[in-house]
Amino acid sequence: MGNSAMSVRQGRFLKRIPWVLLISVVLLSGCAARTHYVGGPRTPSRKLLLLPEGRKGKSFEPYVVNGETYYPLPEAQGxxxxxxxxxxxxxxxxxxxxxxxxxxxxxxxxxxxxxxxxxxxxxxxxxxxxxxxxxxxxxxxxxxxxxxxxxxxxxxxxxxxxxxxxxxxxxxxxxxxxxxxxxxxxxxxxRVEDLTRGSFAVQVGAFRDRENALRVADRLTVLFDDVEVSEFRDNDGKILYRVRVFRSGQVRRAREIEKRLEDMGFEEAFVVRL
The missing domain is CATH 2.40.40.10 (RlpA-like domain)
Structure with a gap:
């Protein structure tokens, strides 16, 4: 990833995945994966934003403490x-x-x-x-x-x-x-939501740069049949590109995929409810 990559979660979550491993998985799977690009910037619905009215503005902007840069999440669902x-x-x-x-x-x-x-x-x-x-x-x-x-x-x-x-x-x-x-x-x-019911996916990351998001998605298509890159706007109106994999109605299965991604080096992957 280049210097322009800006993960909305904490940086440095994406580690290099050995291409030998990826090629092996392709040979074993024998099936074509696909990446879905959901176009058009859209504003997420209010139910997805856990930021109360009046707390917009700089709450999602990256900040630096003791030389470390932190990237606040635009949403906390899941x-x-x-x-x-x-x-x-x-x-x-x-x-x-x-x-x-x-x-x-x-x-x-x-x-x-x-x-x-x-x-x-x-x-x-x-x-x-x-x-x-x-x-x-x-x-x-x-x-x-x-x-x-x-x-x-x-x-x-x-x-x-x-x-x-x-x-x-x-x-x-x-x-x-x-x-x-x-x-x-x-x-x-x-409003306390039951996070064990509904439709789930695993979010790998969200990026300021579209090409970086697509590069990550391309790597993941070797391992997953359903990889999605979608655009959305944060509360400051900035466009972000979100990479998600694996849609399921079972949170248990989504947690298993989350753990699998963490073991592969995507340490900041997390389950979201759709």
Whole structure:
């Protein structure tokens, strides 16, 4: 890939696939694969965008921290990951977050490097099984090996404050669709989607440059019968080229393909619900 390639997910996810392996697969498969190019830039429907109204603008633009460039996702549908969670509190209490809000350590929120600001995620502490739903309103953590930073209140709710860190699973849920008034004040109502039902594909990446997307797709046609490159616009109106493979009605099969792609070097591949 050339220097013009700009993955919307974190860079450097595409590793070289040995052509010997690809040729072997062709000889074994004995069938022709096909690449579908879905033309015409289109704006994704609101149900695919997990960014609340009023948080558009720079939320999807690449940014640099400590010399590392990060590419925020234009959507979070189907996103999930496991890794180490940490928490932050007094040092940042009262400071402005990446979303423009003032950080309150006593409210349940979180920071993530690439999920759209405003995304609600389910965080499960894999040590004790405790779970909590939080909204992403900041960027971080910028410590190697860590996937999410929880506010003090969120960390306390799942038993993270004492140890400081813990292995967690992070699953994107949905977007804020309204407010609910309760005896404890007004809180957001989140539409939680069942991510195990529907039609699924595996997204390999999204690129600013069309030719780079097509080159990746051409490599994948050796391994998959159904490879699709489609155009869409992010919230800033910029055209991106999305590469997806393997449509299925079974999320289990899609997860298997995701794992297969990761083993091949596409480490940032992830399942999306169509």
């Amino acid at each position: 996103f999930r990951e496991t890794g180490i969670a940490s928490w932050y509190g007094k040092k940042f209490h009262g400071r402005r977050t990446a979303s423009g809000e003032i950080f309150d350590m006593y409210r349940k929120s979180a920071a993530h490097k690439i999920l759209p600001l405003g995304t609600h995620v389910l965080v499960t502490n894999l040590r004790n099984g405790k779970k909590i739903v939080v909204r992403i309103n900041d960027r971080g953590p910028f410590v190697k090996g860590r996937v999410i930073d929880l506010s003090y209140a969120a960390a306390k709710a799942i038993g993270l404050v004492g140890p400081g860190t813990a292995p967690v699973r992070v699953v994107a849920l949905g977007k804020e669709v309204g407010k609910l008034r309760t005896g404890h004040g007004v809180r957001p109502v989140v």
